[in-house]
Amino acid sequence: MSAVVERPRGLAWFQLKQEVEDFLYMEADLLDQRCFREWLDLLADDIVYFMPIRRNVKFGQHAEKENTRQGEGISWFDEDKWTLGKRVEQILTGVHYAEEPLSRVTHMVSNVRLLDVTPSAEDPAEVTVGCRFLVYQNRVEYENYTFIGRRTDTLRRHGDSWLIARREMILEQNVLLAKNLSILF
Amino acid sequence: MTTTLPIDQMIDTTNGMISREIFVSPDYHREELEKLFTRAWLFVGHESQIPNPGDFFVSRMGQESVILCRDMQGKVHVFLNSCRHRGMKVCRYEQGNTSLFVCPYHSWSYTTDGKLQGVPLYRVLYEGQLDRAEWSLIETPRLHVYKSTVWASWDPDAPDFMTYLGDAVDHLDQVLDCRDGRPGGSEVIGVHKWILPSNWKFAAENFLGDTYHNPSHRSVDMIGIGPSARAGQSGRRDNEYNKGQHVWVSFPQGHGVHSVWMPEGFDYQPSYAQYPEVDEYFRHCFHERKTRLGDKARIMPFTGNLFPNVSYHGRQPRGLCVWHPHSPTETEAWRFFLVDADAPAMVKDVLRRFYMRYSGPAGMTEQDDMENWLYATAASSGPIARRYPFNYQQSLGAFKRNDPLPGDVSTQITEQNARNYYDVYARYLKGDGWDSLLGRGDAVRVAAE
Ligand code: FES
Ligand SMILES: [Fe+2]
Numbered sequence: 001m002s003a004v005v006e007r008p009r010g011l012a013w014f015q016l017k018q019e020v021e022d023f024l025y026m027e028a029d030l031l032d033q034r035c036f037r038e039w040l041d042l043l044a045d046d047i048v049y050f051m052p053i054r055r056n057v058k059f060g061q062h063a064e065k066e067n068t069r070q071g072e073g074i075s076w077f078d079e080d081k082w083t084l085g086k087r088v089e090q091i092l093t094g095v096h097y098a099e100e101p102l103s104r105v106t107h108m109v110s111n112v113r114l115l116d117v118t119p120s121a122e123d124p125a126e127v128t129v130g131c132r133f134l135v136y137q138n139r140v141e142y143e144n145y146t147f148i149g150r151r152t153d154t155l156r157r158h159g160d161s162w163l164i165a166r167r168e169m170i171l172e173q174n175v176l177l178a179k180n181l182s183i184l185f
Numbered sequence: 186m187t188t189t190l191p192i193d194q195m196i197d198t199t200n201g202m203i204s205r206e207i208f209v210s211p212d213y214h215r216e217e218l219e220k221l222f223t224r225a226w227l228f229v230g231h232e233s234q235i236p237n238p239g240d241f242f243v244s245r246m247g248q249e250s251v252i253l254c255r256d257m258q259g260k261v262h263v264f265l266n267s268c269r270h271r272g273m274k275v276c277r278y279e280q281g282n283t284s285l286f287v288c289p290y291h292s293w294s295y296t297t298d299g300k301l302q303g304v305p306l307y308r309v310l311y312e313g314q315l316d317r318a319e320w321s322l323i324e325t326p327r328l329h330v331y332k333s334t335v336w337a338s339w340d341p342d343a344p345d346f347m348t349y350l351g352d353a354v355d356h357l358d359q360v361l362d363c364r365d366g367r368p369g370g371s372e373v374i375g376v377h378k379w380i381l382p383s384n385w386k387f388a389a390e391n392f393l394g395d396t397y398h399n400p401s402h403r404s405v406d407m408i409g410i411g412p413s414a415r416a417g418q419s420g421r422r423d424n425e426y427n428k429g430q431h432v433w434v435s436f437p438q439g440h441g442v443h444s445v446w447m448p449e450g451f452d453y454q455p456s457y458a459q460y461p462e463v464d465e466y467f468r469h470c471f472h473e474r475k476t477r478l479g480d481k482a483r484i485m486p487f488t489g490n491l492f493p494n495v496s497y498h499g500r501q502p503r504g505l506c507v508w509h510p511h512s513p514t515e516t517e518a519w520r521f522f523l524v525d526a527d528a529p530a531m532v533k534d535v536l537r538r539f540y541m542r543y544s545g546p547a548g549m550t551e552q553d554d555m556e557n558w559l560y561a562t563a564a565s566s567g568p569i570a571r572r573y574p575f576n577y578q579q580s581l582g583a584f585k586r587n588d589p590l591p592g593d594v595s596t597q598i599t600e601q602n603a604r605n606y607y608d609v610y611a612r613y614l615k616g617d618g619w620d621s622l623l624g625r626g627d628a629v630r631v632a633a634e
Binding site: 095177 | 277278279280281374375376377378379380381382383401403404405407408409410414415517522537538540541542546547549552553555556557559560
């Protein structure tokens, strides 16, 4: 894998990075505070929300075969805003037993890096952000799940905030070690 | 072979009571692995996963890892994934192509037909002692490919697969055949693997015909997630079977299905609203299928479970599930999603998106199943809970034999499929012979035939 070449870092770049980080933390907080509808408002209408299934492959085949691909076959998630809206609607019915009673969830976001900015850090229309996530879910009495992985988000400028236009979540698991993926990432 | 555990005292299907012990006890778990999973025909994989010589797919049979492999001559094998020397897993990739399985431990190597080929320092250390021909990978003595699905059994005396499947074949065909009625022609478009903290039989029973649990899916039915939900339709599927008679059918080999027996002259129900191309495709398939299958086209599938642990969804969604026991209270679930290999890309895309939002751990429908199976297992584990059997009295005695279809047929929601399943289950745990396991020792059934 080739390292991503960092752009020269001017003041605008650092300001942008800070703004993006604040946005990601605010977004995580909305989920943890169970403000699901408000969270949906942060998603672009054409969002792609994708979590591949990871496979154990031979050395040298990782780039080609390790992860299922967006747009084909079966992944953990490969969906759009309508489906995410349905997931929220389902939780809000109060009879979605996998989330009733609601899980306790904390989203940790770290290792935030700006991977791409267009057209420029001074006037950014779209930003690609890499980060790590650690999502802790505790449910009912004894159920505990920890989801750890890498995330790549594309944020689109929307007034003085952002919309999430693409979210790719690479969960570091092969067989899913959880009975459900009933939470939002 | 006799059991030290009184299985007959655990399972009383005459009165509709089954002990919780078989769902939580390590003793029964061990008995199942030793007496049931070593004999029954189990689903291993699908030929579309291994199209070429040297292709392999690592699967499971019960607790054991197995390699489904197509050898260089094109023949399909199932091997125990354990080296004959010290047991190392010879293949830890999920899928791929190879000419040799090389054991990482001491480098014995096996060809794709399972033969031991390479033994390092053979001349110096083993000459005259080790007969390579005797130390091939352990292969299932029985294997059968049915409409691209691969099944295997560890029992050399097992009946042939079609006998084992019996009349359930007409229902399984609705899963495996093309939507237009051509035989076979499906392909696997993806596999889910995940861990459920529950006994595997909860999952099997769910598909066997537990239609009664419908209320647990109220949330998806309210919001609508089906193929026509974008057009505002509620429910989790299209209403394809509008005027049909629901039937719950059990078979002497332990299988059970929930299908629909459509009235004569039944017509296509518009589906996939918002996807006119897809609706048109299925309308075309519907008419082709009717022409091809005649009266058999009247069978439309919902769900089923082939004894012991292979479940299916027949149409919306469509796929096979296998429930592999890890322990009495933990199961590894694998789901194989199916489409017609030659369906148009647009159709496949609409289907795969629907499958993902319906099925498995990320599926809005099945999440609620998993919640129920977990807490049903957990709340049945205590010594007090285990004193009280589960109730299986639903529609006790309410079925007809071979009317309108082969098998014991109920036209109302029933636990008959489950009662039958556990009768067969008990026979495996008692170590019965195959006549009994195929239901031929069933005096009542024989008398009626
Ligand atoms: S365990 Fe495989 S070569 Fe020794
Ligand atoms: Fe269900």
